[in-house]
Structures are given as C-alpha cells and as structure tokens.
Amino acid sequence: IRFAYDYKAETFNGVNGASDNKSGPKVSCKVEVEVPQTCSFILRTTECSLSEIFDVDEAGNSLYRPAAGDEAFRDAMITVEGDLQVKLYPEDDEPVNILNIKRGIVSSLIVPVMEEDKNKIMVATLTSTVHGVCPTDFTVNTREDIATDVTVTRDLSKCDMFFARRQHTSPLALITGMNFPLSKMIDSAQTCNYKFDNQKKHMTSGVCTEKHIFLPLSSQNEYGISTLVKQTVTLRETSKINDRIFDHEDNLKYLSMDVVDDKLPVQTTDAALVTMQQLNTLSQTNQGEERAALFNKLVSEMRGLNVDVVGSAAVEMMAVSEALTFQALAQCGTPECTSALLKVLRNFDQSALEVDAAVYAIGLLPNPSRLMVKDMLAMAQYKQSKPIMYALSNAVRKLYQAEGLTPEITAVSEYMTTILGPDCPGEKDLTFLSLRVVGNMGDAMEAADPAIKTILLKCMRQPATTLSVQLAAIQAFRRMTVTDEVRANLQRKRLAAYLTVMRNPQDSDIEMVKKLVTQEQNVQIKSFVTSHIYNIITSTDPETQEKIVDVLQDTEVIAHGEYSTKSRNYKLSGIQGNIVFDPSSQIPREALLETTLNAFGFSMDVLEIGMEGKGFEPTIDALFGKNGFVPDTVSKALYWADDNMPPQVRELLRKGFGPMETEGNKVARNFNKLVKDLQSQESPEAMAYLRIMGAELGYIKGNELKFIADNAIMYAEFFMRILPTKVLFCLQVVNV
Numbered sequence: 001i002r003f004a005y006d007y008k009a010e011t012f013n014g015v016n017g018a019s020d021n022k023s024g025p026k027v028s029c030k031v032e033v034e035v036p037q038t039c040s041f042i043l044r045t046t047e048c049s050l051s052e053i054f055d056v057d058e059a060g061n062s063l064y065r066p067a068a069g070d071e072a073f074r075d076a077m078i079t080v081e082g083d084l085q086v087k088l089y090p091e092d093d094e095p096v097n098i099l100n101i102k103r104g105i106v107s108s109l110i111v112p113v114m115e116e117d118k119n120k121i122m123v124a125t126l127t128s129t130v131h132g133v134c135p136t137d138f139t140v141n142t143r144e145d146i147a148t149d150v151t152v153t154r155d156l157s158k159c160d161m162f163f164a165r166r167q168h169t170s171p172l173a174l175i176t177g178m179n180f181p182l183s184k185m186i187d188s189a190q191t192c193n194y195k196f197d198n199q200k201k202h203m204t205s206g207v208c209t210e211k212h213i214f215l216p217l218s219s220q221n222e223y224g225i226s227t228l229v230k231q232t233v234t235l236r237e238t239s240k241i242n243d244r245i246f247d248h249e250d251n252l253k254y255l256s257m258d259v260v261d262d263k264l265p266v267q268t269t270d271a272a273l274v275t276m277q278q279l280n281t282l283s284q285t286n287q288g289e290e291r292a293a294l295f296n297k298l299v300s301e302m303r304g305l306n307v308d309v310v311g312s313a314a315v316e317m318m319a320v321s322e323a324l325t326f327q328a329l330a331q332c333g334t335p336e337c338t339s340a341l342l343k344v345l346r347n348f349d350q351s352a353l354e355v356d357a358a359v360y361a362i363g364l365l366p367n368p369s370r371l372m373v374k375d376m377l378a379m380a381q382y383k384q385s386k387p388i389m390y391a392l393s394n395a396v397r398k399l400y401q402a403e404g405l406t407p408e409i410t411a412v413s414e415y416m417t418t419i420l421g422p423d424c425p426g427e428k429d430l431t432f433l434s435l436r437v438v439g440n441m442g443d444a445m446e447a448a449d450p451a452i453k454t455i456l457l458k459c460m461r462q463p464a465t466t467l468s469v470q471l472a473a474i475q476a477f478r479r480m481t482v483t484d485e486v487r488a489n490l491q492r493k494r495l496a497a498y499l500t501v502m503r504n505p506q507d508s509d510i511e512m513v514k515k516l517v518t519q520e521q522n523v524q525i526k527s528f529v530t531s532h533i534y535n536i537i538t539s540t541d542p543e544t545q546e547k548i549v550d551v552l553q554d555t556e557v558i559a560h561g562e563y564s565t566k567s568r569n570y571k572l573s574g575i576q577g578n579i580v581f582d583p584s585s586q587i588p589r590e591a592l593l594e595t596t597l598n599a600f601g602f603s604m605d606v607l608e609i610g611m612e613g614k615g616f617e618p619t620i621d622a623l624f625g626k627n628g629f630v631p632d633t634v635s636k637a638l639y640w641a642d643d644n645m646p647p648q649v650r651e652l653l654r655k656g657f658g659p660m661e662t663e664g665n666k667v668a669r670n671f672n673k674l675v676k677d678l679q680s681q682e683s684p685e686a687m688a689y690l691r692i693m694g695a696e697l698g699y700i701k702g703n704e705l706k707f708i709a710d711n712a713i714m715y716a717e718f719f720m721r722i723l724p725t726k727v728l729f730c731l732q733v734v735n736v
Contacts, residue, residue, distance in 0.1 A: 003032070005033070006030065008026070009229070009231045016213075031043065032045075049066070088102070089251055096259075111206075128255050135158050137152070137154075138152040147196065148197075152193075163183065171330065186212055187211075190210045190211075202235070204234075205235060208230070262304065280321045299328055335369035341362070370407075376396075379391075390698050393437035394695060396408075397443075405448060420435070420438075420452075422458060425465075428466055435459065442476060498528075516529045531570075533548060534558065565581065567580045593610075608690070608692075609691075687700070
C-alpha cells in the first residue's frame with residue numbers, strides 16, 4: 001500500500017502575552033509512505049519548501065518568506081520493530097538537518113499500539129520519538145469498531161534523549177556550562193491527536209503540538225518566553241502497489257535527532273572581512289560604543305564558517321589586524337576556529353614562547369574535538385616542545401575518554417611510535433619527553449596499538465640510554481593494563497616498578513613483595529617496601545589487604561621509625577607520600593606527595609607532586625660542608641662582632657661554624673671559590689612534575705632553570721626598561 005500525506009511543521013518562538021512578534025521556520029512537504037512489507041516502510045518526500053517568519057500582519061498572523069538553504073530531499077528506508085525500535089536507512093550523503101526533518105515526519109506518523117480491551121480508555125506505554133524513548137499516555141476519545149479518535153500526551157523531560165545540547169561558547173567566558181542547569185527550568189510537553197478510518201483502519205490525520213516554556217519568566221504556565229512546534233499530517237490518498245522489495249543500505253540511523261552543526265548555508269569570507277574592517281577603523285570614528293556589538297557579530301560570523309573557509313578568513317584578517325584576529329579566534333570556541341588559530345601559530349618562529357603558551361592553554365580546554373587533536377598533532381610534528389607535546393597528550397586523553405578510539409588518536413600513536421623507535425635509541429631528551437606524554441595518555445595509546453607496551457619494555461631494558469629514560473618507560477605503564485609479560489619484566493626492576501604493579505597487584509606480585517621483605521639486601525628498598533606494606537595492612541582496602549596478609553602470614557612486617565635516614569611510605573587519611581633515599585648517601589633521591597579523594601564509592605587522585613634527583617652531594621658539600629661557602633662566610637661576617645657578643649652566643653657560633661678567623665678576608669673571595677667549585681662539578685640531575693586528577697601537566701628539569709632565568713631576565717628588562725622608554729617616547733610625540 002502507498003499512503004500520500006500532506007505534511008507541515010511550524011515553529012513559533014516569542015514572548016507569549018507580551019508581543020505578537022514571532023520567529024521560526026516552516027517546512028511543507030508531500031509525503032509518500034510505501035509499505036512493501038509488514039513494519040517496513042519507504043518514505044519519499046516531494047515538493048518540499050522551507051520558509052521562515054519575517055513579519056506579522058495586523059491580524060497577528062505570521063508572514064513567511066523562502067528561507068536560505070532550501071534543499072532537495074531524498075528517499076529514506078524505515079523499519080519498525082515494536083514501539084521502541086525504529087531504524088532509518090538514509091542515503092550516505094543525506095544532510096543531517098534534512099534527515100532530522102524526516103525523523104520529525106516519521107515520529108508524527110508513529111502511533112502507539114492500542115489495547116484491544118474496549119474498557120480501557122487510558123493506557124501508558126513507551127514509544128520511540130525524535131526525543132528518544134518516551135513514557136506515553138494516550139486516551140481513546142471515540143471508539144467504533146476501533147479507536148477512531150486518540151489523544152497522546154508526553155512529558156518530554158522524561159524522554160531518554162531529551163537533554164541540553166552543548167553549544168560553542170567562548171573558552172575565555174567566566175561562566176560556562178549553563179545549558180544543562182537552564183534546561184531544567186524549561187517545561188516541555190507534547191500533545192498529539194490522531195483520527196483513524198474505522199473501515200480501513202489507517203490514520204487519516206494527525207496534529208502534534210510541542211510546547212516549551214521558560215518557567216522562571218512565565219505566568220500560569222502559558223505566558224512568557226516560549227517555543228511552540230506544531231506538526232500537521234493529513235491523508236490525501238491511498239493506492240495499492242505490487243513492489244515487495246525492501247532493499248536498504250547499511251547506513252543505519254535511529255529516530256532520535258542528531259546534533260546539526262550550525263553553519264552558514266553560504267560559505268564565504270566576505271561578511272567576516274567587512275566586519276573586521278569596520279572594527280579596525282572604529283577607533284577613527286566617534287562610534288566606539290558599537291565595538292562590543294561589532295565584535296560579537298564578527299565572532300558569530302566566524303562560528304558559522306567551516307574549517308577551510310575560516311582558515312582562509314584568518315589569513316586575510318591577520319593582514320588587517322593581528323590583535324583583533326587573535327581575539328576573535330580565541331573567543332570563537334568552535335573546532336574550526338581553534339584549527340585556524342593553530343594554523344596561524346604554525347607560521348610563527350619556532351623559538352617563539354608565546355606559541356608554546358597558546359598551544360598549552362588550548363590543550364587544557366575541556367571537550368576537545370577530533371579536529372583539535374588532528375591540528376595538535378600537526379603542531380607537535382612542527383615543533384616538539386614540552387608544552388606542545390603535553391597539550392597534545394591532554395587533548396588525546398580527554399578525547400579518548402569522550403569518544404573512545406578515533407583515527408586521530410591512532411595517528412598520534414603512530415607518531416609517538418616513530419619518535420620512540422624500536423627501543424628508544426634516539427635523542428635522550430626528546431625520548432624522555434615522549435615517554436612522559438605517552439604515560440599521560442597511556443590508555444589511548446594502548447587502545448590504538450597494544451604493541452607500544454613492547455616498545456616500552458625494550459626502552460626499559462635499553463643499556464645505551466640514561467636511567468631517567470628507563471624510569472620514564474616504566475612510569476609510562478601507569479595508565480595501561482599490566483599484562484603478564486609486562487608484570488614479569490617490571491618485577492625485575494625492583495623499587496622503580498614496585499609502585500606500578502602494586503596499583504593492581506596479582507598473586508605473583510605478592511610473592512615478589514614477600515621476597516623483598518625477607519631477602520632484600522638493599523636497606524633503602526627493604527625499608528620502603530616494608531613501610532608501604534605496613535600501611536596497606538593497616539589501611540581500609542580489604543581486597544589488597546587480604547591478599548597480602550594471606551601471603552605474609554608467617555612474616556612480621558614492622559614500619560621503621562628512622563625518618564631522616566631510611567626510605568619510607570607515608571599514609572594519612574587520603575594523603576600519602578614517599579621519601580626514597582639514595583643507598584650511597586643521606587640525601588633523598590625521590591620525594592612524592594599524593595592526595596586522594598574517596599567519595600561515592602570512587603577513589604580519585606586529586607593532586608600529585610613528585611621530585612626526583614641525584615648528584616646533589618658535591619653541590620651541598622660546596623655550600624654547607626666543612627669548608628663550604630655558608631659556614632666560612634658566616635664566620636667571617638660575624639668576626640667583627642666577636643668582641644661584642646655574649647659569651648654564650650660566641651660559644652654556640654664557634655661550635656656551629658668553627659673558630660672565628662682573625663683574617664679580614666672578603667666575602668667576595670669565598671663566593672668566587674664557590675663558583676669555581678660548582679663549575680668544576682657535574683650538574684646534578686633533578687626533575688619535578690605535577691599531576692592533577694591523574695593528568696600530568698608537565699615537568700621541569702634542573703638544567704632548564706638557567707633557560708627560565710635567562711628568559712625571566714630578558715622579559716624583566718623589556719617590561720622595566722625598554723617598554724617604559726617606548727611609552728615615554730610616544731607620550732612626548734603626542735605632546736608635541
């Protein structure tokens with residue numbers, strides 16, 4: 001059978017009761033529904049028109065005009081399985097907005113299956129709609145042989161796909177994310193009325209009305225800011241068909257609506273460039289009050305452009321005003337604008353620190369898009385600096401949490417594998433950085449290519465590399481699943497990998513712990529492990545606690561009390577820390593502070609600060625040793641006051657710094673000696689890192705401090721000396 005319907009959908013946006021002004025689109029179509037098989041339909045739409053309200057006449061009726069983007073509709077294949085499963089098979093190139101209109105048509109044609117029991121006049125059931133699966137009440141108003149007049153009502157807020165959609169806003173906005181809380185202040189309800197032919201038992205007409213009203217500014221649930229959506233479907237004719245074939249493609253879609261990118265129907269840079277020119281020349285006029293409105297217009301126009309067009313617009317806008325272009329791109333907030341911003345930054349000099357700062361800030365944005373990760377990867381390939389690599393890892397980590405594995409994440413995995421090589425044979429600093437960022441997005445890298453764990457194991461065993469690279473390879477497993485192969489290799493590395501496997505210990509790990517507690521000869525390793533195990537046994541983690549107690553039932557575990565000389569794990573009410581001493585000295589080699597929040601049955605790592613280092617002994621000896629800079633200088637500086645000191649103070653200073661010298665040597669000579677001592681020594685290796693909510697934000701090495709200090713001096717000179725001079729010169733020119 002073929003059914004032919006007239007379909008019309010209208011939307012009215014306005015302030016009901018305060019103004020007759022309305023806005024909104026209207027869609028009209030001729031709809032043909034062929035039924036070649038039971039519960040299988042072919043939907044065809046012809047003579048479709050798209051119009052919009054542009055005015056209201058004296059009688060309060062809306063006046064329409066054709067809307068931009070009036071496009072051709074295509075066929076769609078539909079199957080219905082019960083009340084809840086409606087499947088659509090559109091053509092591959094069907095625009096999302098057109099498909100959503102078809103979803104509305106299908107939804108208006110779907111009527112809940114009614115009970116045969118004539119005594120029931122109201123039935124509650126679940127039905128599939130464009131808003132998802134909704135609880136539905138329908139009332140039989142008139143019944144002959146069948147129900148011929150039925151009213152359907154739905155509270156749309158109870159539909160499973162009826163929720164606020166995220167909109168693109170400025171990343172610099174002080175208040176964001178209000179879509180969801182504000183959506184709870186909107187009352188949304190739908191009422192439909194259907195009429196059926198008593199003899200042929202098919203629907204002859206249907207009218208569905210959706211009403212959405214903003215409750216805080218409403219009155220009597222009727223007047224106020226509201227949107228009314230009205231769908232009307234009327235049967236024109238029916239005819240028989242002989243075609244029984246229902247052959248659909250594999251492009252499966254469901255009835256609930258998809259989010260449509262709000263892009264301009266005509267993609268051009270002209271409007272944005274005109275607005276940019278107006279903004280740039282506004283300072284030459286007396287219309288400065290229009291700046292905010294013009295800038296908002298510019299940002300809105302840029303949000304409506306696709307990635308290629310906004311990229312071209314950004315290049316042309318940079319020629320007009322770099323400052324305005326950066327402001328507009330930063331305030332835009334769409335993935336396309338972010339892509340354009342990153343492409344502009346790639347044209348800067350590689351040594352420009354502002355590029356690193358901008359890219360790192362972009363990487364911290366929530367909800368990264370696939371396009372952002374793609375452009376971040378291009379930026380990392382252009383410049384492998386620490387801020388850019390960490391920005392890439394943070395974006396990948398958040399994208400993987402939101403969408404799972406994507407082609408963009410796979411591309412990042414391939415790039416990281418290229419840097420690391422088969423066993424980390426490359427440049428040590430870049431390899432170390434790559435291992436840190438791989439660890440920061442470990443779950444995503446593992447999902448993209450599980451073989452990366454084999455590379456990490458080879459890096460861990462690489463004899464030609466540095467110890468810091470080997471440790472970074474071990475720590476890169478912190479977000480990955482530890483397989484038996486990985487576990488067996490980590491167990492050979494003792495303390496460096498101990499905490500990694502103890503995140504989720506298996507029976508073999510507990511046996512390793514027993515050997516460390518009973519047989520370990522290294523005092524520092526044994527001290528740390530025993531204190532850590534003691535804290536686990538006395539903790540509130542019953543699962544791990546039970547495993548360890550069963551294995552160590554005949555072994556006494558006692559936490560030592562030598563805090564200043566032996567390694568130890570500290571734990572107190574959600575805060576734990578590690579102090580690891582070097583076996584050959586009394587100076588800590590590693591220190592860690594970690595805070596954990598346990599709430600609602602979940603455990604979250606809130607903050608983690610770690611420091612690692614070695615080779616500080618010569619430096620500390622030069623500063624504080626027997627003949628070091630500090631005691632010798634203090635002794636000489638206090639010499640002049642020797643005769644004026646109380647005897648008790650004099651004796652205390654002599655015990656601390658030795659006998660007061662009688663020679664009047666200058667402090668400068670001591671400082672020169674200190675500099676020579678430090679220059680003759682190898683630089684100590686030190687590294688500190690920061691993690692928040694499990695995400696590593698970056699690290700800093702000791703040898704980078706000189707670079708930071710040099711840049712700080714450079715910028716201080718610029719702001720304190722050069723910039724004031726330029727400002728003063730400009731003021732003098734103005735006065736002249």
